[in-house]
Amino acid sequence: MSEVITPPVKGDGPTPPRAHYEELIAKTQKIDAISCAVVHPCDETSLEGAIEAARMGIIRPRLVGPAARIRAVAAEHGFDLGDLPIEDMPHSHAAAERAVALVREGQAELLMKGSLHTDELMRAVVAKEGGLRTERRISHVFIMDVPTYPLPLFITDAAVNIFPDLETKADIVRNAIDLHQGLGLGRPRVAILSAVETVNPKIPGTLDAAALCKMAERGQIEGGDLDGPLALDNAISPAAATIKHIGGKVAGRAQILIVPDLEAGNMLAKNLSFLANADAAGIVLGARVPIILTSRADSLKTRLASAGVAALYADYRRRNAPLKGSAP
Numbered sequence: 001m002s003e004v005i006t007p008p009v010k011g012d013g014p015t016p017p018r019a020h021y022e023e024l025i026a027k028t029q030k031i032d033a034i035s036c037a038v039v040h041p042c043d044e045t046s047l048e049g050a051i052e053a054a055r056m057g058i059i060r061p062r063l064v065g066p067a068a069r070i071r072a073v074a075a076e077h078g079f080d081l082g083d084l085p086i087e088d089m090p091h092s093h094a095a096a097e098r099a100v101a102l103v104r105e106g107q108a109e110l111l112m113k114g115s116l117h118t119d120e121l122m123r124a125v126v127a128k129e130g131g132l133r134t135e136r137r138i139s140h141v142f143i144m145d146v147p148t149y150p151l152p153l154f155i156t157d158a159a160v161n162i163f164p165d166l167e168t169k170a171d172i173v174r175n176a177i178d179l180h181q182g183l184g185l186g187r188p189r190v191a192i193l194s195a196v197e198t199v200n201p202k203i204p205g206t207l208d209a210a211a212l213c214k215m216a217e218r219g220q221i222e223g224g225d226l227d228g229p230l231a232l233d234n235a236i237s238p239a240a241a242t243i244k245h246i247g248g249k250v251a252g253r254a255q256i257l258i259v260p261d262l263e264a265g266n267m268l269a270k271n272l273s274f275l276a277n278a279d280a281a282g283i284v285l286g287a288r289v290p291i292i293l294t295s296r297a298d299s300l301k302t303r304l305a306s307a308g309v310a311a312l313y314a315d316y317r318r319r320n321a322p323l324k325g326s327a328p
Helices: 020-030 044-055 067-077 092-104 118-125 166-182 204-217 232-236 238-243 262-275 300-319
Strands: 034-039 059-065 086-088 110-113 139-145 153-156 189-193 225-230 256-258 279-285
Touching (some): 020 139, 044 067, 059 092, 059 110, 092 110, 092 118, 110 118, 139 166, 139 300, 166 300, 189 232, 232 238, 232 256
Parallel strands (some): 034 059, 034 110, 153 256, 189 225, 189 256
16 A cells, blocks of 8 residues: 555644544544445556555445456555455446446445546436436535645535536535534534625626525525625635624634635635645535545545545434435
8 A cells, every 4th residue: 555544543632733634534433334336446546545445444345347457456556355345347337337226225325436537427326217316416525624724624516516506506505514514513604605705796606695695594504604705815714804894603714615616616626735735535415325536636545535524424314314315
């Protein structure tokens, strides 16, 4: 293995910088490993992530893909597959369909993306016949570990919904709130981002932000404190919020950032990753089960964090009511 992650030991003094992921992974040691269908793990990084997550007791993986190819990758890189079950499928498309079927059959509570393209996996997930749709809109959340920010920072949606309308944004908010609470992080402070902090009819995102806040006020969105529109500076900087005389629970202390569209979210997340040295775990929500969506460029630490987030949320869903329409 190229990198081994060890959960932090409680009681060893103050939490060290950049320990958000380690804390999440440590929480997984208190729950049973979650059954997970790993879709087409046919390269070094995806197979290593699944094996290491299994070694740490985060997931119980079932590898779904061409068995000979998976074993060849393991042999080439010195990975011990042990007794991990392999569902032999001829190609990535068949692997995605079989992994979704495993969820519907009750044999998997998570999906993990391997070396296939995201679109190929999601096509099987959202299929009208045999997919994993619920009444919620599917959305993606980046769980960012930013060196200069004291809290885990959620950014959504930067990977699935390109130009979400108001109804879709409401589900994006609901999914993120549910995840925040499911990870034991409490009631989140949710900032609806725009370029400005005032409602401007010429900027449609500010109208959506105002509407989302009113929906929360009227009980249509529950479980979090919403404010917006907020520009990025006064969402995360107490000084900027003070200078602009913006009060309330959210300004300067946001935990969830709701972006106006995919392009803005993707650029924000990648700016933090490449300019601020942040890590970005990724998970897809709103389907019958959480989906671990990683990038080929992700480190092993980030892959384990994504698996840990998904496992904790799956355990939370198991103990609480699942999303409406999500029963197999």
